[in-house]
Amino acid sequence: MHETHEATRALLSPATYRQHPLSRPVVRGTIAICVLVAVLALVAWATLPDLPQSAMSVPVLSRADYDDLIDPETAPTLLTLLAIGDWGGTLGKEMGDPGSCCVMYNGSVDTRSNRYKVDFYAQAYVADLLAASAAQLSPARIVSHGDNIYWVGVGMDNAAYRLEQTFEAMYDQPSLRHIPWLNVAGNHDIGGASFICGDKEPYYECSSADELVAYLDRRFEAQASYKSPHGDRWVLRDHYYLERIVRDKIVVEVYNIDTNNADNHGGASVCCQCYGYAAKYGFNAGECDAATRGDRGCVLGNTEMFDACMDRIDSWADDSYTRMAADLAVSDADFTLVNTHFSPHYHMAPAKMARWIELCERFKVTAWLNGHTHGFNHDIGIWGIHFFMNGGGGGYFTANNPIVTTPTIQNQWLVVGEPYGFLELSFSRDWLKVQFATFDSDWRFGGFDLSETTVGGVARGHCWFLPRASAGVSPVGLECNASFNGPIGAPLQWR
Template identity: 25%
Template sequence: YKGMAWPTMSFPGKKEMHIFAIGDWGGLDGSLVPIEGRKQLVVYNGGRKSGPSVFPRNRWNKQTTVLLCHHFVFLQCYCDPVCPTVTNPKCLPGCGYEKGVDDQAQLLVATAMKARAAKSNPDYILNVGDNFYWGGIEKNCGTPMDELSPTAKHQFDQIFEGIYNGPGLSGKPWLSVLGNHDWGGRVFNNGWDQQIAYTWKSNRWIMPAPYWSQHIEYPDLGFSVDIYMIDSNAMDALDGPESPSHNICSSQFNPANADCSMADGPPSLGACKSWFWSFWAENQAWLESQLPKSKADWQIVVTHFPCGHQKNWYRTLHQKYGLDLLVTGHRHDQELHAASEELGGLTCFVTGGGGGISSEATPNPADKQDWYGEGQYGFYDLTISKTEMLIQSINYDGKVWQEATVYPK
């Protein structure tokens, strides 16, 4: 189904039309019973509870030249009272840990989404990936596409279905892509194909392929939108020995016999990097063939890797083909780049602050020296019409922290 056009959606009426966007939201499912010799998704005391637990990642300074808080030190902040297996039971100030925020970030963002959805009533959600930490669906690729494994069902129930619901949110379509952690993070053979298969098991999860498109009509308001979902995870497909913890093709962590050819994925560790980069070229060629055909008033691209990756190509898409908006994640924060100079005037935002993993910097608003954008945890609310789109960055407490207006190119 690569490159398929999902059936057109139509939203009649003359109300104010809203779209939500979120990414990097799916925490650890600590109550999942592991299979295939895998470890339980628990990294600190209290992580075995039902529902999501936040994964604490390293925190660096803004220039990524100084490691402020290593993962194993950061764990001490999350442990209650201390992690028994770690010798230093101190939560260091450099970690910038905010109790009540960092330890329940996904739930806080979801609560803010629910509150705003009850008022905004979004028609659909743009999901930029990293849907399940740490490594996506915790089983090997290769489950038949007409089956949903007990592992996938448990993770979807605990981390997605049980979290994002309520008035204005229940039943709304989630237009989704895979993030690097959905492929496996540091392996390529986790159950990414089960996230695709869930499309036919759910009334709201839509990811029929790693890249695909969605046409949307607003008949009573006289405009339409074309949304292109693409897979940019080649950016984390490196040579086998390189950066083992941030490499889908890691020779340190991938099994020697890893093979996802049965799911139309990488056939081997040796072929992994070339497969992903060929796949990226395939995504690019497809998108370049689709954009000139679009008759819609708006063209939006949704992908995982953040504003700045492949910037020359996106600049061309904006200036030559009229791409109006780029929606991204991967960096674990909220960044609104209106009419980005490096993208040739294209507006792009990063919505990687969904809370499944700790934010890039402390969420303490009194200490913003290492912030890239306007916030650390949150989502976006887009108000769209034929002539303009208001983009609002919503903090985890529900407050609007930044906004910009975009006009169709």
């Protein structure tokens, strides 16, 4: 049943930590990197920043507060984008390796519940769903939040093959084939938490700080230098780049930034390379969960190598911050969007979080879009910026984490269950409409047999209208009449 506006807006009262009620199962133990990255993802909530709660609240607004603007429910759509995160699954299913797709139990795909039927070919299902949405909306761009290539990204020698299999062949539908993808790098694109050196798998232990930094750069360049045969649709110009889209007198700017120095499975995990060392030297990879600078599980305690790696990753974030601030200072855009892999308040320690939030508040950024957490939610800052978690694109099995609020950021919506999906962004003259899209009830999922799948259509859930920056109104916006915050999509249960 659809919730009423009043019931939904009641969520604007201060949020609290909300933990998934079901426990996480034991994860596979055959391939160390797959196992332990999966374990870390499942317990990621335990390492989220410890942030204080507050009684401050986002103002509750009504249509009357926006009388000077065109009615968002009837305003004609002038431009659309699609946004997706954490979509680039591993290969090898035809050889019996489920890779990043699935919840594991006792060394095999967990078949004790039906969610595996959705998970096993989730990337392919979401690709069809994305194509169906694109056929309806004709998006100008697809905004991609990183983790394009699980588990460890690509090297210079295998980038073309992996991107052909994971990107080109997967998103080959006519409605998607020539749409530019605005990409950023996630932690799994630059090594994940395994060895970084080498130009193709198997990657190896670096011999020096200089070699480590050189191959860290090459891991990024392997994706950045890729040229798509379909209109050069793969876009990753730099660790920071600005995409400006002008359509029918509205201006949308997408600020693509590198936040891989985040604290939740970000730069430190990448630079420690713990799973690579654990596999090579035979120590318990369980140490990787808490490995930090100077530990055996962190470059075997080599602080020179760790510091050099972190300095490079920090420099990417610092450059993104500096260039984004300069571009925002002269921006004339109606809507400004941040595209990145990590969330400030979910994935960063307080100092880093505060730095990005202050920048967004100062320049009245419309929305921050990110992945990393493999679920969906919508948070609102009391000054009006909207934060959208959008990490269920099909490359890794979905797993919602607890809500994190701060004194100035409150939760508005957390998806019910563990569905896959993405966000649809539709722009009118005065409004940006953001809506969650997932599987409708016509889908039937085939599990290990893709031929047993029945492709359905697009179901749409949570929806919010965000006003343009120069409108002179509160940026908090309004919930759409068609917004649905109840159970939708698949899978709806952990098990």
